[in-house]
Amino acid sequence: MTKNISEKSFESFNWLDIKGPTEAQLEDIAKKFDLEVFPVKDSVEHGHLPKIEKIKNFNFIILRAYTANEYDNNSTVGELSNKVAFFYNEKQLITIHRTSFPFLEDIFKSDLKCTSVYELLIRIFKEIILTYNAPSQWQTDQIDEVEKTIFLKQQNKISLEDLYFQKAETRITKKLLVLTQNVINKFHVPEENSSALEDVKDNLVKLILAYEEAMDDAINLMNTFMSVTAQKNNDVVKLLTVFSAFFLPLTFLVGVYGMNFKYMPELEWKYGYLYAIIFMFVMCVFIYIWFKRKNIM
Template sequence: MISIVYFPKIGAPQLNLPFSALRSALADREGLVWVALEEPDEEEITRVMVNQFHFHPLAVEDCQSDGYQTPKLDDYGEYLFLVVQSVTSGGLLEGDTTRELNIFLGDHYLVSSSLRKVTAVEKLRKRLERDERIYQNGSDFLCHALLDQVVDEFIPHIDQLEEEIDFLEEAVLSNPDPQTLQRILRLKRYSMNLRRVISPQREVINRLCRDDFPMIDPHSQMYFRDVYDHLVRIFDMLDGIRDMTTSALEVYLNATSLRLNEVMKALTIVSTIFLPLSFVAGVYGMNFHYMPELGWRWGYPLVWLVFVLIAIGMLGYFRKRRWF
């Protein structure tokens, strides 16, 4: 689907510009054009990126790739090509952690493309209807608003991770079952995937706020720097979550080992108590004819009394040594 928004220098914004009017809108160097391709097919990508904007074939190829791409920034002279990753709405419950968003930034236009739906694009489109600053300050500020929306969507997922790790820290102490281990490993894998995305994405934003690009106004660089600061804070929070997840995993392993030791201790005590009892029973179970105790009237009750005294004596000894 192709969505075109046109902000002329003079006049009302056109939030649903037809594709046939795109060429004339781009001819207005004083205006601003945003072309958003959401879940496009090859024909739509060719119509916009190749026939209309004449983007570099390598950049177009990246937009058509459905595999994971590391966030990057390529300078093609007349425009910048950015690859960023936006977090999915399902978060921890989703199989895929992020979705790719490709951005072309020119001096008076912005082209965004994603093979799967990215919620940040739709949210920014709604913001345009009530916040004029986004499009009145040029394409670089519009690009900043889109990147800022992408980064802001990481925050709820970080909060979700922190709530999950708080729950798991209590669970590993109260009930360290296999389901708890699976949740710990899933949380660790998800946080590592986010960290793998945030690290290169942070460097992309760092270049936007430090390098000298003709399509980025120096006044707008401070806004990109604010996005960079958010990414740094998110990266630090992910580092903390990773450490807490590792600690929770160690606590789980120690707790399960402790429970196993308690079980082994109980079984050892039972086995140790029955060892002398088995010895006494084995002695009087021998089939010798001349055993004086076999003819005693109170021999059988006496053996049971010996059994009970041995068991009580050994339990008292174990308790005195604090073995249980």
């Protein structure tokens, strides 16, 4: 065996784990186990979503484990997760993946005693689904922090870009879990393994509900942020309008008496300046009272 290919024997089956295989290695695996070359090569191609199908004497499953970091801004399936491909029958399990997964290495190195290939598959499926647990809590915590910031009047500390990525991550992750649920529901096991499989299904349902709630919260949070921002802009416009309402008539009065006509009788009044100031003051009081009665101020 080469460095990136490991093999482990159990009582009734063998497990072949392949990490980052070359094209030649994939062709050798396909030839050795009488598999079609294209599905084997597809197992390391980017972008495939969870699925299950029958290929000759093997069943073929693709699942995706969550691999993104907490503070990364991701918006695609490939950025959020990496896949593991499974080819299995009663006597053989082959796992193929491009990158290393700690849970796979731990299972491989452990003294786990599996009586059937289904028992091992269920164990691996459970670990893959568990990779979505921590991100679910991350999303909840981040939403709570953003919510506090919005309602504590600190909108300037919020990035609309971060809100977008948060919504995108929850939406994509939920879709991945729903597709995974479809695969698990089509995965048939012997009666003695049905209880363990049901436990995996229950965990999936809980995660889907958690991400659905997080997605709804993220959407509502973005809408709230946009509403609060719009309200803030409206307040600014309202303030400017109020100032304009006060100064527009005063500016008009000043403009009239700033004209350079020779015969303007008010310019000869001894108390003309005082009258103009008093008139401006009365006009401001009138505008203020009118605004108050209309509940504008």
